[in-house]
Amino acid sequence: MYPLRVLPRSSQVPWRRYLWLLCLLLVQVCPRWALADETPLRVMTYNLHGAYVTAQTALAVLRPHRPDLLLLQEVRNVDYLAGLGRALGLSYWHFAPYTRERGGVAILSRWPLGPAQTLPWPQSRQGKLALAAQVAFSARTVWATSVHMDNPLVGKTPPTFWQKLGLFWREFFTTTPRMQEAQALRDWLQQLGAAETIIGGDFNSVPFARADRYLRQYFRDALAIDLAQYFRGTYWGPPHGPFLPRVDYVYYSPHWQVVEAQVIQHKASDHFPVLAVLIAAPALKPL
Template identity: 25%
Template sequence: MKITTWNINGVKARLETALAYLKEASPDVICFQEIKSVDEGFPREAFADLGYNVETFGQKGFNGVAILSKWPFDEVKRGLPGDDSDEQSRYIEAIVSLPALAVRVGCLYLPNGNPLGSEKFPYKLAWMDRLEAHGRTMLNDEILFVLAGDYNIIPERIDAKRPDAWTGDALFQPESRAAYRRLVALGLTDAIRACHPDPGVYTFWDYQAGAFQKDDGIRIDHLLLSPEAADRMVAAGIDRFPRGWEKPSDHVPVWVEIAGN
């Protein structure tokens, strides 16, 4: 099963880009973040024409997540547990079942947290605490799972071309990075780092100042695998090529391949 995550930065604005990528890469499952669409406005038919089932947790104008799969969904859940008052659409989860493999896929769009000093940074950290608690619960269930998405976290200095430029940003604060480490310390595997330990591995380049052309990137989109999923990992990678297309997202697709029985 090939599972891909991609912050699409507006599914309607980048529909042709998304469809072109799916035709070329053909993942079994793709998790979109920042769809910026209500559920009713999501262009389901265009993806259905490519053979994808669609589940969304949308929000007008910003946020919003979706899971698309060539295989049936079971147990679809919307919203991250732990705070019934949270009205932001940032998490959707479903079990995807192939004949020889079932995986629980969590698609997440973690809060950015900027600007520091506002209520947005404590919200980010609280959201990460909830994600850690949910990860612990899923580990107890002993089903293969993948937490895929835009984490808005630069885990280490190696994950930025110019790490010192990010020291005043919520993405690179010690508290944010510590929360990410606690999540991984549950026993999860960062798929990209496990397969690509060297520098220069990025998933996001700002639209400004020719960042992509200079390869001035950061790695903030991650695939965290449960131990059972990590045992079956065949490969993981980053598809940079859509960033060079016309009207691209500022993020690129990140994927992992998991073997069946």
């Protein structure tokens, strides 16, 4: 059995010194990174049905869900909007009126908003539009967008079965006003430089229609987190049918991920609101 040979101190490998040198090198050469911010952002979109829903009724629906960001359609006027904001603690707002109907779209936010940007649909016969503004949220900036697309059934008598079938065919396979508005929306947001985006609204189009398929090339649908919620109807007003259609959406850019999403089935308006709780996507972010 051979005795262990102990190297003199001068010949031992100075591994601690090399480890410190490696750490210093990483600090100097590599970019500084931090984990994504996990502060949740509670987003709701809601079509308030114009003059038919009082502020007290709307608050009874909204308040239990503690929204941080509200993307609204068919808002009566600015006084109505400001009253909702005060009651919900959402101090910052923008309102954009429809051009051919009463009311408008709006954004309510817990955090400061940048200047309002509007996009009236070029081919709209109803004066609908989109409204966008930057939100200063948790040391980052995100574009919030409230959208209302044209209703294909407005001003028409209740459709027959065959008329409904024709409507679905057109929405799924042809270029309808909703499809044109979806393209205009995406192009407009790109021109604004709105890379980090949250979009909510009444799209008057069902899942997998051409407008939805187009938007999902660039954004994600919050309700896709839950199959039961994904197909849950959001419009229960006339014309009635055996199934409630989902026409209200919260879309978001890949900078975010959903931790909760649901259709709030409360019959105050003729639409149900949609809630989405978002956090930053779990990618490493530069400091």
